[in-house]
Amino acid sequence: MEWSMRQEKFRPATRSTGTARIGAALVALALASVTLPAGAQDAAPATPPAATKPAAEVANVKIAVLKQLVDAPEPLSLLDIPPADDGFSGARLAAEDNNTTGRFMKQHFDIVEVEVPVGGDAVAALKDLLAQDVHFIVTLAPAETVLALADAAGDEALILNAGAPDDRLRGEDCRANVLHLGPSRAMLADALAQFMMWKRWDEWFLIRGSHPNDELWAAALQRAATRFGAKVVEERVYEDTGGSRRTDTGHVQVQKQIPVFTQRAEEHDVIVVADESEIFGEYLPYRTWEPSLVVGSAGLVPASWHPAHEQWGATQLQNRFVKKNNRTMRPLDYQAWMAVRTIGEAATRSKSAEYAPVRDYIKGPDFNLAAFKGQALTFRPWDGQLRQPVILGTSKLPVTVSPQEGYLHKVTELDTLGYDQPESACKL
Amino acid sequence: MTTRLATYAATALLAATMLAGPAGAYTVYVSNEKDNTVTLIDTATLEVIKTVDVGNRPRGITLSLDGKQLFVCTSDDDTVQVYDAKTMELLYDLPSGPDPELFVLAPDGKHLYIANEDDALVTVVDVESRKMVAEIPVGVEPEGMGVSPDGKFVVNTSETTNMAHIIDTATHEIVENVLVDSRPRFAEFTPDGKELWVSSEIGGTVSVIDMATRQISTKIEFEIAGVAKDAIQPVGVRVSKDGKKALVALGPSNRVAVVDVASKQVEKYLLVGQRVWQLAYTPDGKLGFSTNGNSNDVSVIDMETMEVTKSIPVGGLPWGVVVSPD
Numbered sequence: 007m008e009w010s011m012r013q014e015k016f017r018p019a020t021r022s023t024g025t026a027r028i029g030a031a032l033v034a035l036a037l038a039s040v041t042l043p044a045g046a047q048d049a050a051p052a053t054p055p056a057a058t059k060p061a062a063e064v065a066n067v068k069i070a071v072l073k074q075l076v077d078a079p080e081p082l083s084l085l086d087i088p089p090a091d092d093g094f095s096g097a098r099l100a101a102e103d104n105n106t107t108g109r110f111m112k113q114h115f116d117i118v119e120v121e122v123p124v125g126g127d128a129v130a131a132l133k134d135l136l137a138q139d140v141h142f143i144v145t146l147a148p149a150e151t152v153l154a155l156a157d158a159a160g161d162e163a164l165i166l167n168a169g170a171p172d173d174r175l176r177g178e179d180c181r182a183n184v185l186h187l188g189p190s191r192a193m194l195a196d197a198l199a200q201f202m203m204w205k206r207w208d209e210w211f212l213i214r215g216s217h218p219n220d221e222l223w224a225a226a227l228q229r230a231a232t233r234f235g236a237k238v239v240e241e242r243v244y245e246d247t248g249g250s251r252r253t254d255t256g257h258v259q260v261q262k263q264i265p266v267f268t269q270r271a272e273e274h275d276v277i278v279v280a281d282e283s284e285i286f287g288e289y290l291p292y293r294t295w296e297p298s299l300v301v302g303s304a305g306l307v308p309a310s311w312h313p314a315h316e317q318w319g320a321t322q323l324q325n326r327f328v329k330k331n332n333r334t335m336r337p338l339d340y341q342a343w344m345a346v347r348t349i350g351e352a353a354t355r356s357k358s359a360e361y362a363p364v365r366d367y368i369k370g371p372d373f374n375l376a377a378f379k380g381q382a383l384t385f386r387p388w389d390g391q392l393r394q395p396v397i398l399g400t401s402k403l404p405v406t407v408s409p410q411e412g413y414l415h416k417v418t419e420l421d422t423l424g425y426d427q428p429e430s431a432c433k434l
Numbered sequence: 435m436t437t438r439l440a441t442y443a444a445t446a447l448l449a450a451t452m453l454a455g456p457a458g459a460y461t462v463y464v465s466n467e468k469d470n471t472v473t474l475i476d477t478a479t480l481e482v483i484k485t486v487d488v489g490n491r492p493r494g495i496t497l498s499l500d501g502k503q504l505f506v507c508t509s510d511d512d513t514v515q516v517y518d519a520k521t522m523e524l525l526y527d528l529p530s531g532p533d534p535e536l537f538v539l540a541p542d543g544k545h546l547y548i549a550n551e552d553d554a555l556v557t558v559v560d561v562e563s564r565k566m567v568a569e570i571p572v573g574v575e576p577e578g579m580g581v582s583p584d585g586k587f588v589v590n591t592s593e594t595t596n597m598a599h600i601i602d603t604a605t606h607e608i609v610e611n612v613l614v615d616s617r618p619r620f621a622e623f624t625p626d627g628k629e630l631w632v633s634s635e636i637g638g639t640v641s642v643i644d645m646a647t648r649q650i651s652t653k654i655e656f657e658i659a660g661v662a663k664d665a666i667q668p669v670g671v672r673v674s675k676d677g678k679k680a681l682v683a684l685g686p687s688n689r690v691a692v693v694d695v696a697s698k699q700v701e702k703y704l705l706v707g708q709r710v711w712q713l714a715y716t717p718d719g720k721l722g723f724s725t726n727g728n729s730n731d732v733s734v735i736d737m738e739t740m741e742v743t744k745s746i747p748v749g750g751l752p753w754g755v756v757v758s759p760d
Contacts, residue, residue, distance in 0.1 A: 107595040110611040376616040376636040381664040
């Protein structure tokens with residue numbers, strides 16, 4: 007299905023609609039309720055015209071959702087093509103949730119959606135947002151964009167990184183004005199490793215892609231193996247030789263190539279595949295030389311969300327999302343939902359719609375977010391990462407949720423995932 | 435063996451007579467969310483009388499004032515089913531609005547107030563005419579429902595908005611929204627109507643709201659040695675009829691807290707089954723029951739000694755519980 011680790015890839019969703027939206031987006035930067043295309047109008051459903059809403063009574067909170075489009079290859083499966091509103095729809099739903107609560111608090115939340123084209127200037131977009139008095143910036147963007155925005159924003163804005171899983175943003179490249187809503191690669195890898203150890207599948211045949219993000223994901227998996235006592239018995243690299251992603255000939259060549267590629271490997275319990283770029287990962291299950299289990303970027307996949315996650319009241323969120331968008335909720339949607347809910351929750355609790363008090367509440371000791379994971383989610387003060395359980399699932403169903411039982415921690419078991427305080431390279 | 439058979443015979447006889455209503459023998463009704471059943475337990479023998487099929491995903495469960503009708507929120511059927519409490523024959527469905535989860539019957543028995551999880555609404559149903567009389571917009575994911583002993587106020591908790599919405603039953607208007615800790619699950623008034631107790635599952639607390647000021651007067655926190663803070667998740671709350679003790683079900687910590695109502699101090703934690711959610715008492719106040727979802731059983735609590743005396747296996751994922759009246 008469509009829910010793998012695609013949250014960090016930000017490919018222009020459907021190329022045909024892409025141009026029209028991109029052209030307008032960067033220039034206009036206007037309020038969602040004013041200019042955005044049809045689907046986006048739902049972002050502020052309860053916004054009556056200014057005339058019926060006395061401005062003195064209701065305080066407004068403006069939240070930007072900035073998506074940086076990136077050129078990326080087509081996914082292997084038609085089922086995995088991300089919708090154009092990936093992420094945006096999660097933010098819109100959270101704004102609706104915030105506004106239902108806002109009715110009782112006399113607060114109203116507006117989403118400003120911005121799409122920066124491939125190679126476009128996200129910092130210029132940020133400056134326009136700041137000029138419009140928008141100080142909460144939810145990003146669906148790669149690490150370098152997040153960093154550029156953080157450095158350009160300084161004290162003027164809080165960046166809520168809902169997309170990039172890069173550990174360097176939580177480590178050596180951390181910034182005081184950035185919070186991270188989605189799990190980092192290290193957290194995802196640790197979540198997977200804990201379950202592998204619970205299953206006693208501790209001999210890993212690691213196959214990684216040849217792109218830089220595949221290397222980072224493979225490094226996180228390697229680190230997780232070392233941390234939790236698994237062993238990478240062999241590592242191979244699957245080179246991306248380019249070419250088109252699907253052909254009329256279909257399965258014939260793949261069925262022959264994958265067995266050859268995986269033969270004569272060291273004895274292993276599982277194949278761990280690191281293929282964030284989605285060049286070959288989904289080709290592994292059922293085609294390997296030996297009858298191997300596949301985990302990582304295919305098979306059993308760790309993610310912040312699963313479209314069939316129903317535990318801890320999640321059915322309610324899934325139902326609201328599907329009703330509104332006619333599609334299932336993806337990890338990027340969930341992460342953007344958490345980002346916008348974070349601001350809503352802090353505005354409710356601090357009883358303020360102003361930037362500084364809301365930001366301070368989020369960064370303060372009392373903040374916590376309920377996000378359908380069975381426990382309160384809080385930010386790690388040392389690197390701005392949201393602590394969270396990670397769902398491991400196959401294409402149809404969640405299999406388990408990490409941390410696994412028995413991985414203890416003196417502060418919270420959630421800190422067994424990713425870089426804990428003593429290991430962190432972040433100096434804020 | 436013969437003595438055991440004799441006991442069974444005696445039990446059966448007792449069960450039969452019990453339904454006629456001798457003092458001290460009641461029927462406990464447990465909704466089993468997974469199995470789509472309701473289990474009936476006899477309080478005299480503490481044995482299962484029978485388990486009957488009901489609609490899909492039964493959760494909230496309550497009885498008419500005379501105990502003759504059993505109301506069950508069958509969430510996935512988007513209805514409230516009404517059963518003959520004695521024969522467990524399905525009588526009719528009540529309109530409920532979509533995805534009913536929990537409800538509360540007004541003290542006069544005339545209106546049912548239903549939380550509709552998916553629609554941010556509380557639906558008011560006239561039990562006699564079987565008609566919906568009002569829909570009240572509340573916060574995101576309405577869940578807990580409580581009613582004041584005088585019937586003047588009904589309270590709904592909304593799980594994502596994190597508020598207790600106090601609703602005037604005469605006007606169906608919200609008169610106050612009280613912000614509580616994350617994911618409020620249940621609302622319970624003290625018998626004197628002076629306090630409203632609201633549990634927060636993710637926040638890990640019970641907020642006690644003073645109904646005179648409609649503000650939180652005390653927040654009860656819980657701490658159990660050897661249990662992770664994250665696992666202490668208050669859900670069901672029941673105050674005893676005499677208003678002296680409250681039981682608080684603490685979810686995946688597998689404990690029920692015994693709280694002194696006057697001092698708000700936790701006196702004791704009782705180890706029950708796994709993922710404990712809802713609670714009920716017998717009308718004579720002698721026994722308490724907790725539904726333990728993940729262990730598929732009901733724990734029996736002796737309210738005098740405050741000890742767990744028995745565990746009764748029921749259906750899959752027991753959720754709600756109610757005990758017949760005197």
